[in-house]
Amino acid sequence: MYLADCSTTPSGWAEALSAWPALGFSWIEYGGITRFPQEGNPKPRMFRAHSERALVNRMGFNNPGAAAVRDRLMARRASGMWPKVPVAANIGRSRKTPNESAPSDYSSSMEMLWNHADMFVLNVSSPNTPGLRELQEVDHLASILTECKMMSDRKGGGKPLLLKLSPDNSDDEVIASAQMALRKGIDGFVATNTTLHRPVPRNTTSRSVFAESGGLSGRPLQARSNEVIRLLYEETQSTVPIVGVGGIDSVDTAWQAVSSGASLLQLYSALVFNGPSVVSGIVKGLRKRVKENGFLSIEEAVGLDIT
Ligand SMILES: Cc1cc2nc3c(=O)[nH]c(=O)nc-3n(C[C@H](O)[C@H](O)[C@H](O)COP(=O)(O)O)c2cc1C
Structure with missing residues (x-):
């Protein structure tokens, strides 16, 4: 069982890479990285609704661009500071790149970060990023995945390619994206990103946070993320792994994601509200839950609610 933080680090520049495994994460993800450098949206761009355990962010992929991140990571590796756990790179489309040119934008970033x-x-x-979510439509997806796969083949392959989906698409849209991605040989899915939907706020602070534009993460996202995990698990018939992310902040929510079909987990907002010990707490609790269920490994719990 892996636990990971999707780490747009506070500076957003993949600088905190070595710190995450010490918290108990057994794989890590840096990003989002874009082909071209960009500053992201003006600050403030992240807001906390404490009583809801939710964040709203509109960071906008603030990052120095794939080439600069590559150089930084190369230096980190040379200095012996590379983490000993698997590392994923999260790639976004550059704001200035139109959707028609998205395939080469993604594949160029991948190529730069390949090593x-x-x-x-x-x-x-x-x-x-305006228009980015349209890239989940099947025609766009087909072109992006074709180009990224070609790039991967040129490099000799061997590095899984995962697709991260939105919780705001209808079930039919999720399934259509998944089917196209499977046809194009996707190696896994990440469910889900943040949502544009807002729950009914509990108090005036939450009301003002929810009025901010951007994606909502944390506890209110958990139910829909879980549904998308289930949909994907059913659709893929467990042929590829699903990374569960969205409102995971406890053993119960982690177990729900696993039993809905996630074989890898990530969390972000819980680090803000629960602090770093949330990770080891979840890992310990999951081990206990595995034993209580009479399983030998957590793998036996993946998709338990469905199979
Ligand atoms: C401040 C912030 C920045 C994020 N940046 C990215 C990003 O660059 N790429 C991405 O795929 N997801 C990004 N996300 C979404 C998270 O990876 C995750 O999908 C979402 O927050 C739901 O998980 P959570 O409820 O555990 O936070 C970001 C989330 C937050 C709160």
Whole structure:
């Protein structure tokens, strides 16, 4: 069982890479990285609704661009500071790149980061880059995946390519994206990104946070993320792994994601609200839950609610 943080680090530049495994994460993800450098949206761009255990962010992929990240990671590796756990790179489309040119935007970033990641997550679901979510439509997806696969083949392959989906698409849309991705040989899915939907706020602070534009993460996202995990698990018939992410902040929510079909987990918002010990707490709790269920390994719990 892996636990990971999808680490847009506070500076957003893949700088905190070595710190995450010490918290108990057994794989890590940096990003989102774009082909071209970009500053992201003006600050403030992240907001906390404490009583809801939710964040709203509109970071907008603030990052120095794939080439600069590559150089930084190359230096990190040379200095012996590379983490000993698997590392994923999360790739987004550059804001200035139109959707028609998205395939080469994604594949160029992947190519630049090829030697600095064990797997790649194609993020076609961030709500904070105008038009980006349209890339989940099958025609766009087909072109992006074809080009990224070709690039991967040129490099000799061997690095899984995952697709990160939105919780805001209808079930039919999720299934259509998944089917196309499977036809194009996708190696796994990440479910889900943040949502544009807002729950009914509990108080005035939450009301003002929820009025901010951007993607909502944390506890209110958990139910829909779980549904998307289930949909994908049913659709893929467990042929490829699903990374569960969205509102995981406890043993119960982690177990729900696993029993809905996730074989890998990530969390982000819980680090903000629960602090770093949330990770080891979940890992310990999951081990206990595995034993209580009479399983030998957590793998036996994957998709338990469905099979
Ligand atoms: C501040 C912030 C920045 C994020 N940046 C990215 C990103 O660059 N790429 C991406 O795919 N997801 C990004 N996400 C979404 C998370 O990876 C995750 O899918 C989402 O927050 C749901 O998980 P959570 O409820 O555990 O936070 C970001 C989330 C937050 C809160």
